[in-house]
């Protein structure tokens with residue numbers, strides 16, 4: 417017998433060894449599963465990601481037929497579905513949608529039991545009494561014939577955040593490894609918590625984006641920047657700066673290439689300022705010969721100089737309690753720069769030939785397409801005036817850097833000039849839009865405006881299918897391009913027209929354009945004839 421006992425002992429040891437080895441192997445397998453799961457769970461961001469992982473990994477692990485994860489809602493008094501398995505037949509039952517979209521009280525007897533348990537709770541659905549306060553989905557479970565549901569609380573840092581429900585067949589319940597299920601649930605808890613945090617972040621982001629859109633809209637409407645077209649990033653920056661400076665009295669310096677909308681922006685700033693009830697006064701510093709600029713800006717008394725037959729109020733005085741827009745400030749002659757600086761600093765002026773000092777309250781907006789810093793370094797612009805003007809610079813982007821704005825601008829001008837010309841051109845072909853976006857626009861928005869105006873006149877149907885863009889225009893410096901953009905003939909013509917406008921159309925005699933241009937009236941007449949300048953050019957402009 418002792419031999420038999422010995423054999424039995426050895427068999428027992430062998431069985432025990434086999435069992436231990438099996439357990440070790442199983443534990444190793446579980447560890448591998450959990451490790452893989454934890455890596456996947458760390459990477460997931462959305463409910464769909466979670467659904468995918470549960471469907472592909474966890475379901476098979478515990479022979480789960482269907483599953484659902486519930487979350488405790490923000491108010492902490494109810495719970496509702498976080499994710500639902502939609503792959504099984506249960507989804508086809510009437511009432512599934514209502515049951516899974518409802519919220520239930522965290523104090524119901526079923527949920528309380530799950531939340532207070534440390535281990536998974538096995539629910540035999542047939543035997544659950546539908547007592548008072550039981551959530552409605554229990555009746556639904558009975559109705560659709562679920563056998564057993566294994567429920568386990570989800571917790572993060574000791575705090576209940578929801579629970580998982582696993583539908584399994586009765587004969588599978590024995591095989592469930594409680595410790596593995598608990599470990600999986602702790603991973604699921606982290607996943608649910610991460611997803612909720614991520615969703616909250618996205619919600620904040622969306623809210624901020626909406627607020628931002630709203631603020632942008634508010635800026636555009638309150639400050640009435642509506643007539644300015646273009647909503648791209650570059651223009652958004654401009655609108656933002658405009659809204660910051662509009663209400664103040666600060667001097668604004670608008671910088672940007674020709675035709676980028678400096679005057680438009682100056683008007684919008686004025687219209688958004690407390691001075692909006694008075695007209696903004698504009699002075700174009702290139703339009704007048706040096707000897708007229710001073711009188712233009714500061715006015716003159718009668719008899720102050722030859723030709724001063726009347727007292728003249730200068731633009732500075734006209735702009736009192738309003739805004740003075742000094743366009744092309746970079747062209748102002750050096751001696752005028754000194755005078756301008758003095759008036760800006762002292763806030764008072766004297767008319768030419770006058771004896772009284774006149775106090776003025778003027779807000780200055782200056783604009784230039786020159787690089788004023790370079791002009792200062794070259795000695796063409798006084799540094800002290802530059803610092804006085806450069807209080808709040810706003811740089812306007814060239815059109816070639818605002819590709820997103822080209823289409824809305826083109827349509828804006830299409831609507832404007834179709835209306836003006838009585839044509840019904842309502843669309844722009846995609847080829848034309850492509851061409852517009854590829855062109856470097858040395859003359860910026862003004863050039864686009866003129867091109868659309870011209871093209872409308874040449875179009876017969878209601879779609880703009882052809883445009884004539886200048887050839888061989890590179891992306892070089894705009895100053896260089898300007899030369900090819902405006903001919904000498906055009907410059908001379910527009911300069912003479914400007915002077916005629918200032919001189920009220922008077923050509924000869926004291927205060928006449930010939931005098932201002934320092935040429936005999938006969939020469940001016942013949943030049944006007946050659947350049948095709950007629951009365952309508954300078955009287956209409958006024």
Ligand SMILES: Nc1ncnc2c1ncn2[C@@H]1O[C@H](COP(=O)(O)OP(=O)(O)OP(=O)(O)O)[C@@H](O)[C@H]1O
Pocket residue numbers: 643644645646672673674675676677678679680681743783784785825861862865
């Ligand atoms: N964003 C815009 N939306 C609508 N129209 C615009 C826009 N920018 C410019 N324009 C139009 O383009 C033309 C030229 O604009 P504006 O005269 O303001 O440019 P500018 O930069 O002052 O030109 P310059 O430097 O040659 O004086 C105007 O008819 C103006 O209304």
